[in-house]
Amino acid sequence: xxxxxxxxxxxxxxxxxxxSCANCGFTMFPRRTLCPKCRHHSVGKLEDCAxxxxxxxxxxxxxxxxxxxxxxxxxxxxxxxKLDEGxxxxxxxxxxxxxxxxxxxxxAACFRKLGxxxxxxxxxxxxxxxxxxx
Amino acid sequence: xxxxYAVGIGITKxxxxxxxxxxxxxxxxxxxxxxxxxxxxxxxxxxYVASQSAGRxxxxxxxxxxxxxxxxxxxxxxxxxxxxxxxxxxxxxxRTAYLSVASGAHAISVAGGVEKMTDVLEDEVATAxxxxxxxxxxxxxxxxxxxxxAMMARAHGSEFGTTREQLSAVTxxxxxxxxRNPGAAYRFPIAAAKxxxxxxxxxxxxxxxxxxxxxxxxxxxxxxxxxxxxxxxxKVRIASTAQGSDTLAxxxxxxxxxxxxxxxxxxxxxxxxxxxxxxxxVAEVHDVxxxxxxxxxxxxxxxxxxxxxxxxxxxxxxxEGKVVVNxxxxxxxxxxxxxxxxxxxxxxxxxxxxNAAGDRQVDNAATGLTHAMxxxxxxxxxxxxxxxxxxx
Numbered sequence: 001x002x003x004x005x006x007x008x009x010x011x012x013x014x015x016x017x018x019x020s021c022a023n024c025g026f027t028m029f030p031r032r033t034l035c036p037k038c039r040h041h042s043v044g045k046l047e048d049c050a051x052x053x054x055x056x057x058x059x060x061x062x063x064x065x066x067x068x069x070x071x072x073x074x075x076x077x078x079x080x081x082k083l084d085e086g087x088x089x090x091x092x093x094x095x096x097x098x099x100x101x102x103x104x105x106x107x108a109a110c111f112r113k114l115g116x117x118x119x120x121x122x123x124x125x126x127x128x129x130x131x132x133x134x
Numbered sequence: 135x136x137x138x139y140a141v142g143i144g145i146t147k148x149x150x151x152x153x154x155x156x157x158x159x160x161x162x163x164x165x166x167x168x169x170x171x172x173x174x175x176x177x178x179x180x181x182y183v184a185s186q187s188a189g190r191x192x193x194x195x196x197x198x199x200x201x202x203x204x205x206x207x208x209x210x211x212x213x214x215x216x217x218x219x220x221x222x223x224x225x226x227x228x229r230t231a232y233l234s235v236a237s238g239a240h241a242i243s244v245a246g247g248v249e250k251m252t253d254v255l256e257d258e259v260a261t262a263x264x265x266x267x268x269x270x271x272x273x274x275x276x277x278x279x280x281x282x283x284a285m286m287a288r289a290h291g292s293e294f295g296t297t298r299e300q301l302s303a304v305t306x307x308x309x310x311x312x313x314r315n316p317g318a319a320y321r322f323p324i325a326a327a328k329x330x331x332x333x334x335x336x337x338x339x340x341x342x343x344x345x346x347x348x349x350x351x352x353x354x355x356x357x358x359x360x361x362x363x364x365x366x367x368x369k370v371r372i373a374s375t376a377q378g379s380d381t382l383a384x385x386x387x388x389x390x391x392x393x394x395x396x397x398x399x400x401x402x403x404x405x406x407x408x409x410x411x412x413x414x415x416v417a418e419v420h421d422v423x424x425x426x427x428x429x430x431x432x433x434x435x436x437x438x439x440x441x442x443x444x445x446x447x448x449x450x451x452x453x454e455g456k457v458v459v460n461x462x463x464x465x466x467x468x469x470x471x472x473x474x475x476x477x478x479x480x481x482x483x484x485x486x487x488x489n490a491a492g493d494r495q496v497d498n499a500a501t502g503l504t505h506a507m508x509x510x511x512x513x514x515x516x517x518x519x520x521x522x523x524x525x526x
Contacts, residue, residue: 009270030271059292059390061284062337063276067264068257070276078281078336080385088385090272090282098337103292114275126275 003122011048013126016109018087020049027051029087053109055083055129062098069115081107081129095130106132135236138372139362140519142171142355143481148469149319151349156185156192156250159351161204163474164246167353172365175207178355179240181214182230184223184247186472187262188216191254201246220266220508221422223247224352224476225515229375231356232517241358247474248351259347262472266509268383280344280423282384282510284336287425289390291338294440296428298338302329303447304424305342305466310452312463314493319348319469329424343424348469352477354484368488369522374406377515384510395514396433396505407518409501411435414457414518416486416496418479420507421464430505431459434516458496461486476506480517487521 009030011017018029022045024038029051035042058080066074077093079101093107107129114124144166146159160183168175183201188194198214219226224247231245251259263279272282290296306326312318324342332342362369378398381387387394404411414436421427431442436457437450445451451459462468462482465475483502485491491499500521507514 059285059289061281061288061339062334063278063281064333064337065260065278065280065335066276067260067278073276076276078276078285080285080390090275090277090383090385092276103288124274128275 006122006124013114014111016051016053016127017048018051019046021045022047027085027087029083029089051083051085053127054132055081055107057093057101057103057105057107058082058088059103060093060101077101079129092128093130094128108132136238137359138232138235139357139359140354140370140372140480140484141357141362141365141367142167142169142173143353143484144168144170145317145352145478145481146350147317148348148350148471148478150252152252154349156188156194156248157200157204159250159349160201160246160248163248163351163353164201164205164244167244167355171355171357172367173242173355175205176210177242178207178210178212178244180212180231180234180243182217182227182243182245183214184217184227184245184473184476185249186218186221186223187249187265190262190265191258192250197248201248219513219515221263221470221472222476222506222508222513222515223473224478225504225506225517226377226476228354228476228480228517229377229515231354232372232375235356235358241361243356244353245356245477246351246353247477249472249474250349251347251471252349263347266512271383272385278336279509280339281336283423283425284339286384286390286429286510287338290425290428293391294443296443298330299326300443300447301338301343301424301428302326304421304427305329307446307452308421308460308464308466311461311494312467315463315468318463318467319346320463320467339423339425345422345465345470348471350469350471350474350478352474352481354477354480370484370487371520371522373409373518373520374403375515375517376400376402376406377513378402380512382509382512391429392439393429393433393507393511393514395511396430396507396516397435399514399516400434400505403503403516403518407520409518413501414503416458416461416483416499416502417505418460418462418464418482419505421460421466422470422507426507427459427464430507434503434505453496461491461494461496476504476515479504479506483519487519
């Protein structure tokens with residue numbers, strides 16, 4: 001895969017940057033070209049919006065049979081996390097004993113390696129989520 | 135729109151068909167459908183061929199022309215188009231052929247579907263399944279199709295108390311049905327208790343909760359009322375077609391436990407066919423995972439939200455129940471040949487409504503439906519079929 005496919009999305013994956021619609025106030029992650037709530041009224045009015053990286057687990061699974069690209073990580077926890085600002089993301093949950101995960105559990109984003117393009121290609125980084133540590 | 139009839143069906147054996155190529159499979163299914171209809175190849179006015187992943191798996195595009203050419207019909211020069219809608223592609227080809235006949239554009243159209251899964255390695259097959267999800271915002275982060283359905287299963291369990299035993303009952307029921315289907319890939323019963331002992335894929339889903347990718351092809355010949363009246367043989371009308379969409383990524387949906395695209399498609403299909411959900415006697419639904427059948431039955435409004443799992447356990451989705459679901463064995467036991475699946479479902483319902491389904495015949499079947507879905511429900515397609523004149 002060509003590198004631009006990945007660097008185009010670095011700001012989203014490194015910094016959890018999505019869009020907020022200056023027309024209707026809807027927030028979305030990842031960034032979009034059009035706001036799905038007010039569509040053409042949003043043209044030129046979508047602004048970058050950095051999310052806090054705080055959220056809560058809505059549902060989760062432990063992936064035992066992983067694709068080759070993630071085979072070394074298996075078993076790993078995958079979850080749908082609802083960000084405090086509203087949008088949801090599909091993400092891995094790390095640094096946690098799977099038996100302690102609960103629906104509604106607060107989690108926070110962290111910066112991790114996500115994969116690589118073959119043995120000699122670029123390394124992909126981005127967000128995973130982990131337990132909130134105060 | 136003109137009335138549309140399914141006048142011919144053809145289906146290959148589903149399974150690990152190492153000795154058969156994609157070309158042989160689609161030609162066998164097409165030939166059988168045309169012979170069943172009692173028409174000649176040159177009567178066909180258009181062809182729609184479904185394949186989810188031939189481009190990815192075999193490096194072959196233009197499947198429409200490939201099928202036309204292999205059938206020896208290249209010199210008819212009729213339009214032949216490949217149709218893709220993820221693993222609902224087969225149903226999308228059927229719907230496209232339906233619309234081409236209903237519109238009056240063509241008197242006879244053929245919808246075919248084919249997938250050749252066993253020419254590639256296991257990881258490529260798994261990726262083909264997962265490519266029905268949002269690859270940049272789900273797959274890239276380690277999501278697989280089983281993992282996404284596992285998260286739906288957990289959410290459904292939290293909301294409605296769906297149990298391990300209830301999910302296992304779906305597998306046991308579909309294998310019980312598939313054991314009676316000579317064309318099924320996995321013709322053996324599986325006891326419900328075995329499901330929880332099979333290897334774990336993505337908690338809570340285990341290997342025996344998942345449909346297996348297999349090779350196969352299926353085809354349906356569609357004709358308008360004038361042609362159908364002229365042909366001998368049983369008359370099964372495709373009473374309606376409807377398609378619904380939703381977000382590509384599961385996490386973007388309002389609800390993780392309701393298949394909105396299916397509900398929209400079902401409600402439109404029932405209205406167009408002039409029937410209610412209660413009139414459906416037999417249904418082929420997209421049981422790509424056990425939880426998918428539960429979600430589908432609720433979204434189709436065959437059962438109320440939260441009640442399909444219990445109903446399955448009580449035997450309401452098999453013979454002598456409320457509605458016979460997946461008499462063919464479904465994706466689980468007949469096997470899931472991605473692009474062929476939607477047409478295999480149609481072949482089963484047409485056979486049932488012709489009263490020609492042998493050991494798995496549903497008594498007095500006159501109204502049936504097919505439900506195909508892509509990924510976690512980005513696409514849902516529902517067709518309603520009705521027998522005319524009380525079957526054969």
